[in-house]
Amino acid sequence: MSMATSLYPRDARAQHVHQAAPEGATPPATTPDVSFGALELQRLAAGTAWQPESVPHAGFHATAGDWNLMFHGLLFAGYDMQGGNRGSSSGVGMGWLMAMADRRLGTGHFAARVMLSPEPLTVANGGYPLLLQTGETYKNQSLIDRQHPHDLFMEIAAIYTMDLGPATALQLYAAPVGEPALGPPGFPHRISAASDPMAPIGHHWQDSTHISFGVLTAGFVTRHLKLEGSWFNGREPDEKRSDIELHTFDSFAARLSASPVPSLVGQVSVGYLSGPEALAPDQSVRRVTASVSHYQAFSSGGHCATTAAYGYNKEEGEFGASSALLETDVNLDGRNVIFGRAEYVRKAGNALALPGDLQRFLFDLGTVSVGYLRNLGAFAGVQPGVGVRGTVNLLAQGLEPFYSSRHPLGAILYLRLASAATTGGHSHN
Ligand SMILES: [Cu+2]
Numbered sequence: 001m002s003m004a005t006s007l008y009p010r011d012a013r014a015q016h017v018h019q020a021a022p023e024g025a026t027p028p029a030t031t032p033d034v035s036f037g038a039l040e041l042q043r044l045a046a047g048t049a050w051q052p053e054s055v056p057h058a059g060f061h062a063t064a065g066d067w068n069l070m071f072h073g074l075l076f077a078g079y080d081m082q083g084g085n086r087g088s089s090s091g092v093g094m095g096w097l098m099a100m101a102d103r104r105l106g107t108g109h110f111a112a113r114v115m116l117s118p119e120p121l122t123v124a125n126g127g128y129p130l131l132l133q134t135g136e137t138y139k140n141q142s143l144i145d146r147q148h149p150h151d152l153f154m155e156i157a158a159i160y161t162m163d164l165g166p167a168t169a170l171q172l173y174a175a176p177v178g179e180p181a182l183g184p185p186g187f188p189h190r191i192s193a194a195s196d197p198m199a200p201i202g203h204h205w206q207d208s209t210h211i212s213f214g215v216l217t218a219g220f221v222t223r224h225l226k227l228e229g230s231w232f233n234g235r236e237p238d239e240k241r242s243d244i245e246l247h248t249f250d251s252f253a254a255r256l257s258a259s260p261v262p263s264l265v266g267q268v269s270v271g272y273l274s275g276p277e278a279l280a281p282d283q284s285v286r287r288v289t290a291s292v293s294h295y296q297a298f299s300s301g302g303h304c305a306t307t308a309a310y311g312y313n314k315e316e317g318e319f320g321a322s323s324a325l326l327e328t329d330v331n332l333d334g335r336n337v338i339f340g341r342a343e344y345v346r347k348a349g350n351a352l353a354l355p356g357d358l359q360r361f362l363f364d365l366g367t368v369s370v371g372y373l374r375n376l377g378a379f380a381g382v383q384p385g386v387g388v389r390g391t392v393n394l395l396a397q398g399l400e401p402f403y404s405s406r407h408p409l410g411a412i413l414y415l416r417l418a419s420a421a422t423t424g425g426h427s428h429n
Contacts, residue, residue, distance in 0.1 A: 029155035033068075037109030037161035037169050040221055041102060043259070046115070046155060046189035046210065047169060048217055049177025052295040053262035055191050055305070058419035059098075059379060060381055066103045071419075074188065075118070076197035078414025084127040084404035086145045090129055092412075093122025094197055096154055108162035108169065108364040115156075118148035119139035120241035121425060131393050131403070131410055132365050134203035134351045137239050137278055144353050147199045149362035150188070151211055152196035152242040153177045161221065171228075173217040176244055179210045181217050182253035184309050188212025191295060192307040194329050195339045195373040195387060197414050201365065202345045203324035206289050206311030209253070209271070211237055213245045226257040234273035235281075262312055265294040288312040301334035323347040337373040337385075341364070354402065366394035369410075380421040383414045 040228045045051035075095035082088060092320065102111035126138025127146030136148040136154025157175035164170055165271040179186060186207045187200055200206070212232050218229035233387040235253025255269035266288045291309035298304070306328040314320035346367050350359040371389030378384075391410040393403070400406045 021048045024346050028198060032072075033102065033109060035106040035109055035163055036167055036221075037164075038102070038104070039173070040157065040161050040169055040171070041109055044159075045185035045191075046174075047157070047185070047215075048159070048173050048181060048219060048226075049183075049185040049255075050226060050257045050259060050265045051185060051189075052265050052293055053259060054297065055295045056297070060419070063299065064101075067101050067118050068103065069108065069335065070100045070102075071098070073419060074194060075417045076414050077122070078197060078412045080128050080412045081132075082131045082145070082196075082410040083410070084131065084408035086403055087131055087408060087410065088129045089414070091126060092124075092128040092197075094119055094150075095417075096130070096150070096187075105160070106162070108160055111159045111161075113155055113157045113159070115154040117150040117154045120152050123147075123149035125357075126239060129310055129410075130198060130201070130343070131204070131391075132201045132347070132352075132367065132395075133199065133406055134201075134347060135208060135277075137237055139239070142277075142279060142351070142353070144351075147203075148237075148239075148338055149241055151177070151237050153244055154188075154211055155179065156244075167223040169221045171217075171219040171221050171226075173215065173219070174206075175212075175215040176246065177211060177213055178215040178231055180212055180232040180253045180271070181219070181228035181229065181255035182209050182252075182269045182287065183207040183255075183289045183311065184293065184307060185265060187331070188211070190305075190307055190327075191303075192293060192295070192305040192329050193339075193341070194305070194418065195329050195331075195337045195385075195416070196327070196341060196369070196389060197387075197412060197416070198369070198389065198391075200325050200327075200341065201367055202309075202311055202325050202343050205287070205313050205321070205323035205345060206291075206309050207271070208236065208276075208349060209234070212251075213237065213247065214249055216249070216357070226255075228255045228257075230255075230271075234271075234276050234280065234285075236276045238278050251276075254287050262293050263296055264292070265291075284316045286314045298331075298333075302331035302337075303329075304331070305329045318348065319362060324415070335375045336376065337387075338371070339373065339389075340368075340370045342368050352399075352402075354399075358398070361398075363396040363399060367397065368392050368394070373416060381420045383418045383420040385418070387416055389414075410416065 214233035253271035373387035
């Protein structure tokens, strides 16, 4: 048995395509590609970031000639309430839809992906209310206590994985919109955050580069390790959310990922971002991140998915600041999901738009969120659910005049639509 076959059972892909096909569909006539390049593609969450191999594959699958086609998505619609002086409430929709076509090509495997977000239409006033959130702009002002919408084009990418041996490959990723090799997979694509509609407040310390307008990545991939380098446009998306904003490629990142066992993935990455914030185009940022993700399926039809992440930003001429995140998604039986996220971030007073001298201080911020999602019956490959999520924010001393208390609260009630296979509807025997 070669190493490539030990990565997945030889018939795993065929079986999976068959399982996920709609009722009555004919199984594909062609032999599925089980090359290392094809299997590597299944490990990608978004961009070229690994998720644990044990995560089941979501969505509708079909074949057209030599092409495998795949569609999946995750959508939320809810009412978001954030307390205190700086809080507000609003209806909101978030999420994404993705289509991928892939096939064997030459001595490797080719994939093209397009991912779209409805958020430019479903998030009002430049961002949805989220206490302590910072990053990006609206009406030429920094967004504070709001989370920006993601752009209509979240990813347009081509990935070619060229087999060098039975378990080694060279990977090239080219994307007018995509994710460079920096950070864990963006939170919208993490299985540990799949029931949670809200962004982490450490987003701009850890995984905010997941929408970058212009990315080139080259990677060397083995069974257990992946080493990548990216050259990309480090400018964050501007407030026009439906265009593609190509700037010069002026930023760099490198990432080492490891997957010692199928249930576990870790990464460390470093990046140099040239003027990421539109309001400070001359201020570069150095970022260091590290993360570990774990996924374990239960025989009950549920799973436990967890991510721990660390991110450090050092803006030119400023003090460096750290962030940490721990999030988990415990699907008890396919129907009942309990999830949570705890975060620590150190943000500067000027980032929080505090007055006078306070601008120069750094403030320790924390959040603890817990939620419950009830999945309803899956229908036509779509898994609907209803959920609620509550948050307690923990503020450093001195911030209570601005936020009404040191423990302002937040909550969201929501409806969720996911590809059925991601959730308990997937029979993973
Ligand atoms: Cu984002």
